[in-house]
Amino acid sequence: MLPTPTYTLGRRQRSLTPDQHRTLSAPLTVRQPWSPPDAEPITFTPDVLHSLRGGLTTYHGPGQLVLWPVTDLRSPHHPHFSVRAYASLLEDTTAFLLRSRFGIATFRDEDNPGVWVRSDDPSRGPDRKIAALGIHLRRHITTLGLALNITLPTKGSTEVNPWARFTPCGIPDRDVTSVAAEVGADPANVAVSENVKQELDPEAIARAWGQEFKRRLEAGG
Structure with missing residues (x-):
């Protein structure tokens, strides 16, 4: 079962206007990666929720890998981390995985x-x-x-591209991408090789990320 597409707002973010809420919660069409052209797409009504994090609006949904470790920053089982150092740990773990597994420089x-x-x-x-x-x-x-974008669309109309409905994280002069887009593996192309599909498998990526995160956590970053 695919997760319900969800837009989340930061804890200090103002409430959306009715028009903004209608835009985000409009029906969103989702296709499974590598599915045949005649496969029936799935239409969702996205949720729009406030969250405890900082920042502005972002999106979570099918084709994205959400990595949320619950970590005691003062645990006796690893070096202690400040919040900034922990954020760097998450970013560095992800950067290493993207470089080593896919050759993507970040x-x-x-x-x-x-x-x-x-x-x-x-x-x-x-x-x-x-x-x-x-x-x-x-x-x-x-x-x-x-949250790592793997195969979800980052181009196209608001009917299929969830990012086209808002300014991601409130940064107007930048864009959004995915692992599939960076390695040239179009999720709509059924001819993509099995090796590429396996490399892009979210469970395999999550395992590799978790192993690297654990190694870096125990080493203090």
Whole structure:
């Protein structure tokens, strides 16, 4: 079963206007990656929710891997982390996975959290976010975390591209991308090789990410 597409608002974000809410909650058409052209798409009515994280509006849905470790930053079982150091741990773990598994080079932006792909080719548009970051901390225990775009659409109309309905994270001069887009594996192309499909399998990516996260957590970053 596919997860329900969900738009989340930051804890300090103003409530949406009725028009903004209607735009986000309008029916969204989702296709399973690598499905045949005659396969019936699934239409969802996205949820629109407030969250405990900072920042502005973002999206979670099918084709995205949500990685939310619950971590005691003062645990005796690993070096202690500040919130900033923990955010860097999440970003660095993701950057390592993208580079080692897919050959995708990324960078961090101190002013805009997350994991970014730099645009060295003007035809590809501006720098683009491949993973969004949002952390909530209570009594040094973390919740929330990071969401990595794997196969979800990042181009197209508002009927199929969830990002076209709002300005992601409130940054108008940047774009959004996915692992599939960066490696040239179109989820609508049924001829994509089995090897590529296996590399893009969310469960396999989650296992690899978890192993690297554990290694870095125990090493102190």
